[in-house]
Amino acid sequence: MKRILSVVMTLSLAMGFTTGCAAVKRLNVGRTAASLLISDEQEEQLGRQVKQELEQKEKIKYLEDPVVVEYVRTVSSRILQQANRDRQGVKWKVNVIDDPKTVNAFATPGGYLYVYTGLLLAAENEAELAGVMGHEAGHVTGRHSAQAMMLQYGEQALIEAALGKSKGTVTQIAAGLAGNGVGLAFSRGNETEADDLGANYTSAVGYDPRGLVTFFQKLAAKEGKTSAVMKWLSTHPPSAERVQHLNGYIAENRLSGSDLGADRLAPIKQRLKK
Template identity: 80%
Template sequence: MQRILLAVLGLTLSMGLTTGCATIKRANVGRTAAAILISDEQEEQLGRQVKQELETKEKIKYVEDPAVVEYVRNVSTRILQQANKDRKNVKWKVNVIDDPKMVNAFATPGGYLYVYTGLLLAADNEAELAGVMGHEAGHVVGRHSAQAMMLQYGEQAVIEAALGKNANMVAQLAASLAGTGAGLAFSRGNETEADELGARYTSAVGYAPQGLVTFFGKLAAQEGQTPGVLKWLSTHPPSSERVSHLTTYISQKGLTGSDLGADRLAAIKQRVRK
């Protein structure tokens, strides 16, 4: 397996030296390696195990209001249809966690997406929510979770976990995602790719693609004032360079869209507050 991985990395890198930008080359190398080591089926198994751990050990509480859940899933569905054009066969599962003090969202292998009600309350409009969901979908499309897990826990540990032979690693990951640890740390290249994909997906369905940019700016301004804000900032640091890159990317790619959906989100925020 190791020889196969090295061969794939060597071939991908040699091809990348003559085409594309440096960021895309590195992203493709990592994505190819993750795909070789962990199959789509194993990613789905990992995601399912993490979900079970979150529910049984971490005791996360899902939103019971069907209107709120349906709203988030409807917003996500349009974004995920775009994501499936870049990575087919992902069976997305969107979950809404009831915690108004936690401004957070995360994705796990296999297309499991989670958003906290605190993030719904922090967003000013639907375009910002769509931007965050597009960003998290981008992590799945790029196989970033699998890459980060291999770097954090080691290739063998991740493979064993996918086969159901490493419950301890799954428990550690679930605990970190639930907010009791550091969480998965994505590389700078992974975050850039997820930003770009999120902007593309939101623009493609008519949302203002600047939603993620404005959401970053708002959270950065609140840092230190609202403890829950730090959760998403800790794994998605909105540096000025990163925000500037995304703004430039939107302009250069001619990404358009004007739908903000502020009124639609406002109605849902009222239900969440109740």
């Protein structure tokens, strides 16, 4: 118990830094602390409960077209192979939600990734889809869920959940995640790290790492016109600063990749429009 309390104090202090090297330290400390606060097994249990909440209470409908589902999982599998290098032991599960009016994707603890058909229709090419999936995978590899849960539900509640002493808390967290349908309220630092990880993952398998940037810009151009259906945009604001950072990160780390895959996504979008 003392060890967990010490970790929480370290994480809390680390969250206080905001710039320069301190920001890097915050992310590293946060990830280490989160790994001690909640185990892989507990994250898997939580993710499974969230899935049940989504299916039973939120009544989400999964896409039944095997061609489209296999396509999304094939694209994702290349990204997730890279993510496994940062965090081993995650048993990824990719789900496609049949909702063409919702542009959204989110990740929950345990490696559960969800993408709406509306996002597939909004993406111009495969690199943009890969960028979004890489970003969401980055939230999982970065252990951002445990960090966000501590801030949202309180240190003591998360400690008890991590120690297996409060199933009710885990159920409450699962219900909250399922209820808002967009995942946890990640910090600005978490979002930045997920952006960077997504760029790394996509570049590593040959995609243009700027896919996430162009997707941000595309949604930003539509903001205000169809904002009611763009849940991903509401939780991932494509600020000029964010786009500038990601472009700078790609240049500084010399991330390369030219595969856009527009020709591969086009027939998938046609199937969804039928």
